[in-house]
Amino acid sequence: MNRAVITPQKPRVSQYGVDPKYITKRVSEYPEMTSIVLKDLFPDTPEVIYPGEKGVPAVREAAEKALEKVDMSMIKPGDSVNVCASHHGFTLLGGEPYAELLRAVRDVIVRKTGTENVRLRAGVGLRFRETEEYMKSFKLDEYYKGKVKGVAPVDEGIPIETEIGTLYGIKAVYDADWIVHVHNSDVREVHFHRQVDRAVKPFGMSYARIETRSTYHQNLGPRAANFVARSIFASEFVQKKFAFAAFLDMSPSGVVGVDADNDLYALNDRVTVGGCKNYGKIMTLLGEIDECIAALDFPCPVPYVFAAGVIYANFTGANMDLFDLDVPLPPYTWYTEAFYGKNGPLVKDVPPVNPAIKMAVHNYAWGGYPSAFFSEHIPTVVVGREQAEVMNRDPQNIEYMSCSVVADSLDAAMKFAYHTAKTDKVIIFDGAAGGINVSESLAKLLKEKAPQVNKLVDEELLPKWLRQRGVDPAIIQKS
Amino acid sequence: MKLITMVARIDEEKCTGCQTCVKVCPTLAIKMNGRKAKVDVEKCRGCGNCNQRCPSYAVTMEKLDKPYKVFVRIDDLPYEKIEGLCKKAKLNPEQIICYCTATRAEEAAAAILKGAVSPEEVSLLTGIRTGCKVECIQPVLRLLEANGVKPKRPEGGFQWYGRTPTAWEIPEEVKEKYNHRGFYFNEDIKLLDAVREAGKEGK
Numbered sequence: 236m237n238r239a240v241i242t243p244q245k246p247r248v249s250q251y252g253v254d255p256k257y258i259t260k261r262v263s264e265y266p267e268m269t270s271i272v273l274k275d276l277f278p279d280t281p282e283v284i285y286p287g288e289k290g291v292p293a294v295r296e297a298a299e300k301a302l303e304k305v306d307m308s309m310i311k312p313g314d315s316v317n318v319c320a321s322h323h324g325f326t327l328l329g330g331e332p333y334a335e336l337l338r339a340v341r342d343v344i345v346r347k348t349g350t351e352n353v354r355l356r357a358g359v360g361l362r363f364r365e366t367e368e369y370m371k372s373f374k375l376d377e378y379y380k381g382k383v384k385g386v387a388p389v390d391e392g393i394p395i396e397t398e399i400g401t402l403y404g405i406k407a408v409y410d411a412d413w414i415v416h417v418h419n420s421d422v423r424e425v426h427f428h429r430q431v432d433r434a435v436k437p438f439g440m441s442y443a444r445i446e447t448r449s450t451y452h453q454n455l456g457p458r459a460a461n462f463v464a465r466s467i468f469a470s471e472f473v474q475k476k477f478a479f480a481a482f483l484d485m486s487p488s489g490v491v492g493v494d495a496d497n498d499l500y501a502l503n504d505r506v507t508v509g510g511c512k513n514y515g516k517i518m519t520l521l522g523e524i525d526e527c528i529a530a531l532d533f534p535c536p537v538p539y540v541f542a543a544g545v546i547y548a549n550f551t552g553a554n555m556d557l558f559d560l561d562v563p564l565p566p567y568t569w570y571t572e573a574f575y576g577k578n579g580p581l582v583k584d585v586p587p588v589n590p591a592i593k594m595a596v597h598n599y600a601w602g603g604y605p606s607a608f609f610s611e612h613i614p615t616v617v618v619g620r621e622q623a624e625v626m627n628r629d630p631q632n633i634e635y636m637s638c639s640v641v642a643d644s645l646d647a648a649m650k651f652a653y654h655t656a657k658t659d660k661v662i663i664f665d666g667a668a669g670g671i672n673v674s675e676s677l678a679k680l681l682k683e684k685a686p687q688v689n690k691l692v693d694e695e696l697l698p699k700w701l702r703q704r705g706v707d708p709a710i711i712q713k714s
Numbered sequence: 715m716k717l718i719t720m721v722a723r724i725d726e727e728k729c730t731g732c733q734t735c736v737k738v739c740p741t742l743a744i745k746m747n748g749r750k751a752k753v754d755v756e757k758c759r760g761c762g763n764c765n766q767r768c769p770s771y772a773v774t775m776e777k778l779d780k781p782y783k784v785f786v787r788i789d790d791l792p793y794e795k796i797e798g799l800c801k802k803a804k805l806n807p808e809q810i811i812c813y814c815t816a817t818r819a820e821e822a823a824a825a826i827l828k829g830a831v832s833p834e835e836v837s838l839l840t841g842i843r844t845g846c847k848v849e850c851i852q853p854v855l856r857l858l859e860a861n862g863v864k865p866k867r868p869e870g871g872f873q874w875y876g877r878t879p880t881a882w883e884i885p886e887e888v889k890e891k892y893n894h895r896g897f898y899f900n901e902d903i904k905l906l907d908a909v910r911e912a913g914k915e916g917k
Contacts, residue, residue: 456902
């Protein structure tokens, strides 16, 4: 008997998406849908602490334990501390685990150092008020006693001298005696960072000005770009302020634990191993899908909708090994997008977008990220005129609907997709936790392919990926 | 090229005169009128920066009754000049340099060759930097620099601070020190050079 579907993440009230009242049906509700638990696909999937029986208190417990080992002696009573956060953490498993980590970090800093001047600085992607929404919804503004600020890359900047020249941070991130970096190890946009310096990346993104982000996405190259973040973090300016880092340790199944360290590079190496091993397996497996309809059904911009712990943008590149640094360009990054000329790719190294995706059904996804690339390359049907209007009103998505069609209902969209894509395999990006909601036909394929993928990653791919990043595979046993 | 569909409107009751909107507007479309911000609708490109940063939520984005396009023609300039400027900035003329508006380097280059001397003017003419507002400042600064222009940063504004390093400027000792950690500097330079040198037909 097939497994029941996993409850998808609820729609969220946000200025970047439609009112949840318009999400009247979820793709997982169809009778042909089932679910697969990741542990059943890969038996060595790590045990998670969340979701779990203990609920969010398990995150608090893990955070306090991890933070106990961290040296905070540099922070004196009365010193100001900026706890630096990023919007992505709030999209994981409904956001509460990350919010709890941010609460725990504040409490432990206050308890261990005696300072009460702890502020929250929450960075964003391209939706400048997104973290303001999250902080309010999780009452972090109250928890941090009003000392919270959502910071955006167009806010006042500060020059930072680095090994490669002047880059620019957001002034409000650095306006304290100390900074604490609170993030997560989710691989997220591995098509951009390629799991190189994942733990350091927010210094070149969430905490950085437009100039720095533009350096990353325009000035260096799809692999060298990752150095932007490290050059900022390694700068004398940042090193003088950096106290420690605390990370929600993620796997595709959920929160594995909390990792904290005064040495961000050591933490980074651990994140690299976990990311390559656990996310590498599910992404390699998703690359085995031969044909499918991708259903987008999650409160996030189009590329960030989740399935099996990974995002849709990565699935659009699953026809290649995104972890393999010998591959110059993935099928989707902004570098890839930039290298499409008027009549096709400018150079032969531009790989095609995952040809297995025969159609995308956009049942629920936000604007706030330039997404026209996806609808230009993948036949897309958007459910409801309200969602179409969200995209039309979004300055980042003026052309998204130029290449999409609108269906009045999800039923009509799915009927259209089945008829047109001529496949009954469906993968649902709805944020199901611990597993993945798919059609029965796709579940069968994934179960068949998983054992060989497991072996391939463990024996061949993982050692190569770690070698390329200069990380000793022996750390696997230690971590 | 950008289709302009929205315009910013200030609610004077809510406006506190803090000038944040003035400091973040990429086309300098907002000025102070006494202690209240005022939008020049002819210069507004509907990017929403003001709406997204106003601390008192005094800006709304309204749909225009008649959307219109802004673009700079490239066919009335010798293409060699456009191509020359792009390549000097180490860009392919057909390369997309703004993902939200799909603006290609050639259009921004044409704007500069026709006299634009600042990122604000390039944005006004082409619509570049009026989508996500984040990712396309560097190619614009590179193109201006390649044309011998040193743009003046808007006084007191946060629109931009300065040009930053490119792949070709990474010191050799940095490459040597870090490339074993997965930073593929030279390999990426090879790719970027190939893109720059690719002809109009590609490949």
